[in-house]
Amino acid sequence: MTNQRREIEQREKETEMTHVMDSTMDVFVDRRSGDPTGMAPSSERRQFANSHDDLSPAAQELAQAIDGYKLRHRRRFITYEEMLSVITSLGYHK
Numbered sequence: 001m002t003n004q005r006r007e008i009e010q011r012e013k014e015t016e017m018t019h020v021m022d023s024t025m026d027v028f029v030d031r032r033s034g035d036p037t038g039m040a041p042s043s044e045r046r047q048f049a050n051s052h053d054d055l056s057p058a059a060q061e062l063a064q065a066i067d068g069y070k071l072r073h074r075r076r077f078i079t080y081e082e083m084l085s086v087i088t089s090l091g092y093h094k
Contacts, residue, residue: 065090 052063069086070078078086 061090062087 052060055063065086066078066083069082070076073082075082
């Protein structure tokens with residue numbers, strides 16, 4: 001293969017790649033940014049929507065309090081200290 005032929009093939013590949021990159025840039029949607037208005041979501045998606053149904057009333061109250069804490073503080077998981085603060089906010093003490 002001659003050098004000219006290699007150069008031509010290289011330019012063709014670069015042109016194809018540029019075309020591919022240009023076409024994908026038009027359809028990209030950044031979903032990490034969330035709501036474009038900047039407002040917090042009104043409800044959080046949950047994996048188990050009915051997970052509190054089989055709990056006792058006291059356990060349901062605790063679960064709802066923890067869920068509320070997570071939503072207010074935009075936390076998916078909480079630490080033991082945060083859980084303790086939720087429990088004490090419900091009136092429990094040692």
